[in-house]
Amino acid sequence: MGAIIAFVVLLILALMVLISCIKIVPQAHAYVVERLGAYQQTWSVGLHIKVPFIDTVAKRVNLKEQVVDFAPQPVITKDNVTMRIDTVVFFQITDPKLFAYGVENPIMAIENLTATTLRNIIGEMELDQTLTSREVINTKMRASLDIATDPWGIKVNRVELKNIIPPAAIQDAMEKQMKAERERREAILRAEGEKKSTILVAEGQKESAILEAEAEKQSAILRAEAEKEKMIREAEGEAEAILKVQQATADGIRMIREAGADEAVLKIKSLEAFERAANGQATKIIIPSEIQGIAGLAASAKEILK
Numbered sequence: 001m002g003a004i005i006a007f008v009v010l011l012i013l014a015l016m017v018l019i020s021c022i023k024i025v026p027q028a029h030a031y032v033v034e035r036l037g038a039y040q041q042t043w044s045v046g047l048h049i050k051v052p053f054i055d056t057v058a059k060r061v062n063l064k065e066q067v068v069d070f071a072p073q074p075v076i077t078k079d080n081v082t083m084r085i086d087t088v089v090f091f092q093i094t095d096p097k098l099f100a101y102g103v104e105n106p107i108m109a110i111e112n113l114t115a116t117t118l119r120n121i122i123g124e125m126e127l128d129q130t131l132t133s134r135e136v137i138n139t140k141m142r143a144s145l146d147i148a149t150d151p152w153g154i155k156v157n158r159v160e161l162k163n164i165i166p167p168a169a170i171q172d173a174m175e176k177q178m179k180a181e182r183e184r185r186e187a188i189l190r191a192e193g194e195k196k197s198t199i200l201v202a203e204g205q206k207e208s209a210i211l212e213a214e215a216e217k218q219s220a221i222l223r224a225e226a227e228k229e230k231m232i233r234e235a236e237g238e239a240e241a242i243l244k245v246q247q248a249t250a251d252g253i254r255m256i257r258e259a260g261a262d263e264a265v266l267k268i269k270s271l272e273a274f275e276r277a278a279n280g281q282a283t284k285i286i287i288p289s290e291i292q293g294i295a296g297l298a299a300s301a302k303e304i305l306k
Contacts, residue, residue, distance in 0.1 A: 028062065033055055035054055035056075040055060062093065068110065077127050110156075117144045
């Protein structure tokens with residue numbers, strides 16, 4: 001009975017040891033395996049079985065891209081201004097073996113390396129250049145860190161300056177400078193606005209004067225045309241009146257001739273026509289010589305007719 005219990009116990013222990021030797025490596029991970037304390041191999045994703053009591057998993061490595069946010073580091077610029085800069089480093093483990101045996105504490109090593117690299121870069125730049133050259137600083141730091149971390153099996157993908165904190169006095173000076181710059185721009189914009197407004201008003205007055213002159217010109221032209229039309233109509237009326245008078249005179253003479261009047265009567269009628277013409281606007285009347293000879297006769301005949 002005791003032998004059976006011992007066999008069952010041994011069987012259970014063997015199963016437990018066998019189960020413990022079965023390892024499953026998840027996605028985006030790698031296991032560094034040692035045999036008797038020496039590096040044996042690196043397990044990738046999948047099912048693996050190790051030798052009991054001989055093989056051990058020395059390091060479980062995460063192959064995903066990782067982000068480390070380091071605390072602000074004090075740095076001194078070229079013009080002796082002390083500021084604090086905190087950085088964010090994006091890195092990824094590319095070689096699990098080098099990562100496991102390259103450096104004791106990789107994260108601390110990256111932090112210290114970032115601080116020293118940042119001090120070297122900022123030490124060659126002045127304050128204004130530092131504040132406006134984030135992309136340049138990021139690029140230089142990424143290149144330096146990537147080269148330095150290659151022996152550790154780490155690849156630095158990106159480095160970002162999260163925040164640049166200058167001294168309080170510098171911040172106050174910068175704020176005053178920005179305020180003065182904003183006030184200057186505001187004054188310039190206001191002056192430009194007033195200038196444009198003045199120009200627009202002047203242009204409006206100019207256009208108004210031009211339109212008024214054009215309207216006055218058109219009005220004068222219309223008045224002249226109306227006066228001309230009036231004069232033409234008056235002249236046409238006078239001409240038509242004279243024509244009618246002459247036509248009436250001609251008709252009277254024709255009727256007298258048709259009635260058989262002699263030459264003396266015709267001359268008398270002509271004299272009467274000249275008399276009526278003299279009552280008009282004419283200032284000088286030219287009487288034919290043949291009519292002058294019978295002027296007295298016409299006057300006598302006129303008295304008789306009355």
